[in-house]
Amino acid sequence: MDKFDKKEVKKCTMSANTNHEIEVSIIIPSQNKYPLNLYSLYSLEYQSFNPKKMEVIFINDASTDQTDERLKNYHPPYHFQYIHSTQKLGRARVRNLGVQSARGNIIIFLDAEMITEPDFVENHYNYHLDSKNVIVSGAMYSKALYSCIFSSFSQEQINKLGKLAKNNQQFYQRLNKCQFPLNKPFPLLDKKDIETGTFKVLSFNAYPWFEQITTNFNELMEGFSFPWMAFLTGNLSMRKEFIMEAGLFDDEFFHYGYEDWELGYRLYKMGAKYLISNKMVTYHQEHPVEERKWKEAVGNFGLFALKHRDIDVLILCIELARMADLVTMNNILKEYKSLLTSNPDKYESFSDKFIYILETIFLMLEVDIRHFNLLGAAGFSTQERKEFQKDIKQIKKLKKYPNLTEFLKKVYKS
Secondary structure (H helix, E strand, C coil): CCCCCCCCCCCCCEEEEEEEEEEEEEEEEEEECCHHHHHHHHCCCCCCCCCHHEEEEEECCCCCCCHHHHHCCCCCCCCCEEEEECCCCCCHHHHHHHHHHCCCEEEEECCCEEEEEECCHHHHHHHHCCCCCEEECHHCEEEEEEEECCCCCCHHHHHHHHHHHHCCCHHHHHHHHCCCCCCCCEEECHHHHHHCCCCCHHHHCCHHHHHHHHHHCCCCCCCCCCCHHHHCEEEEEEHHHHHHHHHCCCCCCCCCHHHHHHHHHHHHCHHHHHHCECCCEEEEEECCCCHHHHHHHHHHHHHHHHHHHHHHHCHHEEEEHCCCHHHHHHHHHHHHHHHHHHCCCCCHHHHHHHHHHHHHHHHHHCCCCCCHHHHHCCCCCCCHHHHHHHHHHHHHHHHCHHHHHHHHHHHHCC
């Protein structure tokens, strides 16, 4: 368990009423997300769930914007813990600090830029009344939202925002008051917009990756080989005792990406039951994304794959490399496992080649997302190429593995 330097981490607790037992702890890490984080906190003020039985643990992870100035004395109707770390903790450690500070039996992870609906907490809570190992995600039903204008927004984003704002005269007037260049985010919302729900005028569907899962699989993701992908800390709930039993987030994941899936995968192997629900829709406030995050994510994927040397993890590289979409990747994995189960001895050599090809795809990701001459990059000899081609022909003849066959042909022709 992490130990945090008291000189670097300061806590301030503002309780609505200490005579009530807290049942739900909402953990919100934040780094340079003001005023988006304030809008998110506002949305939690209007919950149908009893505010005296919920707390928000807000962790300011070494922000350099107005977060500390504006939020350290924030007084909402719910219990509020404000934690300020002057040194950056990173994505895993900051959430571990939140879990260790939580007083509720139910943990909800929420991103700092997520605005919630009034029944958000209540619906999360109800899923855990009769189950100890269920993990509930609402992230896959998130919508995008323009709550502020940033100087780095593209013309395409500004144009889209203009079309959305035309549906509300007040928002359209605010938009027209924005003058470039901007030296800080230009707000389009006020607290009343959160209370009344009029902010939703500026929201839209924007996450096709999530839609691949929600449109192809049911609430329990039956038939999906990667249910642990639902472990997305932007909008997720579980019992505190379960995450403590798993050993919390791995703090080797300091930078962006995969610290959530790594923990989700461990919990999955411990027997977690994943569920995706459209009852806890959140609105992600759009903001600039740094280009370096792609490299950080690739690096963290490598760390994930090193910690779990399983085909279920390694195969993710083909979707990262854009060699297959999510549903196709799912089918490839299912067919690969079926092939080996049906022919345990016959395809042992092929299996070794397949794993080595996946490892090569990952290594090439660190240089370029495009993949050429994969067999050459993997060091296949002329004889090994012939054997691989023979494997493809044999698998194709079985007529049971179309997705796997097409992927192997793509690799051979690359």
